[in-house]
Amino acid sequence: MSSSARVLDAELLHRIASRAAGHDRDGSFPADDLDELRAAGYLAALVPEALGGWGLTLEQLTREQSRLAAAAPATALAVNMHLVWTAVAKTLHDRGDASLDFVLQEAAAGEVFAFGVSEAGNDLVLFGSTVEAAPRPDGSVAYTGTKTFTSLSPVWTRLGAFGLDTASADAPRIVWGFLDRDADGIEIVEDWDTLGQRATRSDTTRLHGAVVRADRVVRRLPPGPNPDPLIFGVFVNFEILLSSVYAGVAHRAVELAAEAAKRRSSLKLGGAPRSDDPDVRRRVATAAMLDDALDPQIRSLARDVDTAADHGPRWFAKASGLKVRVTEGAKAVVDQAILVGGGSGYAASSELSRLYRDVLAGAFNPSTADSALGTIASAVLGPPSS
Template identity: 30%
Template sequence: MTAAHVIADDAEAVAVAAALADVFRAGAGERDAARRLPREEVERLSASGLLAVTVPAEHGGADVGAQTLAEIFRLLGSADGSLAQIPQSHFVYVQVIRRQGTPDQQKFFFAEVLAGRRFGNAQSEAGTRHVQDIRTRLEPRPDGSHLLNGVKHYCTGALFADWIPVLARAGDGTPHVAYVPRDAPGVTVADDWDGMGQRTTASGTVRLVDVPVPADRVVPHHLTFQGPQLHGAVAQLLHAAIDTGIAAGALDEAARFVRTSSRPWFESGTESAAEDPLLIQRFGELALEVRTAEALLREAARTVEASRARLTDDSAAEASIAVAAAKVAAARAAVEVAGALFEVSGTRSALDSLNLHRHWRDARTHTLHDPTRWKIQHIGRYALNGTRPPRHGLL
């Protein structure tokens, strides 16, 4: 791997993301239709330096704020809802190192990230009682190292990773994160993701059989939740940004199609579909959905930044609730706008060869990540009774 560029500040980070989004947008439909994994695009993402923008300044990174990070993901999501998903876990697990890593671990892994190395994801498991029923185990060895055993599903980005962070339980039952090289003995990554949407995220299966893990590659993740924390808020903020981007991308696609390819309805009396007053009304409604999601995303990111500056139980709760509101609005906008694309564009837009349905498939798939109904519950409890949301990393 050639040395990655080092981004200097927030402004450069957003500019780089915008330029990459323009490049990625051009081939998104073809990649999805052929299920061609975006290996070249992921390499370009690494080389750009964008994956290192949250590395702390004292370690040589730009240490960008939450508003910048959300905008990066919104831009990428507007271009390609699959490609935007791939680095989400990367930033989450950079954050784990930042919060719970030892100084030596931080020095090593932040240097890796600045060099363009990528973190994947091996977190979720299938067939368990619920999402937090983690059965993967870190078994201690006499020399202080561990053996790692388990099977992980929905491992987004693992095929592209240099390091795969694995969520596992230690001997005492507490959750830890083991950072495992992609090519470590006993690690197998299967490209078996067959979702209807986000088809090129490489969210396959990771199998771990007696994988040796040195003691200094394990981070005590359970400590993250023993005090005020923003782990879940930041992770969910990125998901909200992806959904907001998908909504904006679908709206832009619909507008372009109506302007260039749609015929006016004969009763409208207009020369073009873009002049039809009923279509104009519907586009106004859809634009309001997108603008609402964007505004709530910006507000959530500002709240996360303010909370980080004065982290308390109350400020962490405010951040989680603000992000939950943004995620609910973004999920609704993504599904509605991506579906309405066909309503406003007409019959021809449903042709499979145009692949306009990728926006809806991406939205419908990504918004299943965690249920918005529970976010609304926590928003309601907080609004009515002042009940702080729980510390479980998904809010």
């Protein structure tokens, strides 16, 4: 990272961390966090300086997202969805494709982009859809259907989404576009009541003929795997930035484990701190060793995006594999940390307890382990013969 690169202020992160437990307890959206992050310019962290942003690389942003996640995992995960869209736009922009430059410009102006991708029962994810995308004579598209896990639900102003057009002459086509918040036919169902990552407010979004303007329809693609740069950008940036959030959870868990080991005393050791207990030392060392492996993987793949490295068809395998390794590794770190913390860590008010609940969400974020293994198998062995 360049010494001149912008970073999140330590005092800002401290304030965000001080509010995290309350937002988790209440299941409330961290609007105060978002306001401060927006004021600091963080929503435009990836936007080139010439367009009014910080001008960070993806590699640099992964570091900042990990720092933010260590302070407040749910805030980081929610903001992550906005940052993914700016990362996609930057990836295309860097490769000479200006079709999403408006995302960069509007992010710099304060707009908040949300991810309208997940659909219940859609295990094709990016390559299929249960949402209808009905073309209109003026080139606009009306979306009808349901999107789940729409983080930033209380505050987003732009929703990047897709649906399936089955009516046009070239149908079927997956149609990608960006909805404005004030479009008719958008219903947000406040149903986000989860074990962890509660403050993301990833409520369900129902679309009732909600219209994307013609100038915001950005792709019409055949269903199924597709080499289009937009699909590449969405998949790879999502996995990398998601991984950076869960790495931040792991980093904080190691810190808390070390603090607990030094704070707690042991009758067995004559009142000495638990950090002198060989079993505790082994658990903390195990957590730290697992944690040390996370950042290098993330930074390496992010750097490859920044430099347009050519991994060919292995890109999807590399990105999905990274996400699974990091989220599973982060959970293993938190597992060790919470045992070091002892019974007090089991209290609902404990930060380690909150991290434990938050890290579990990584298993449900795409790509799942099964999906990633299928992708990697196809990359290494080729598609199944039957």
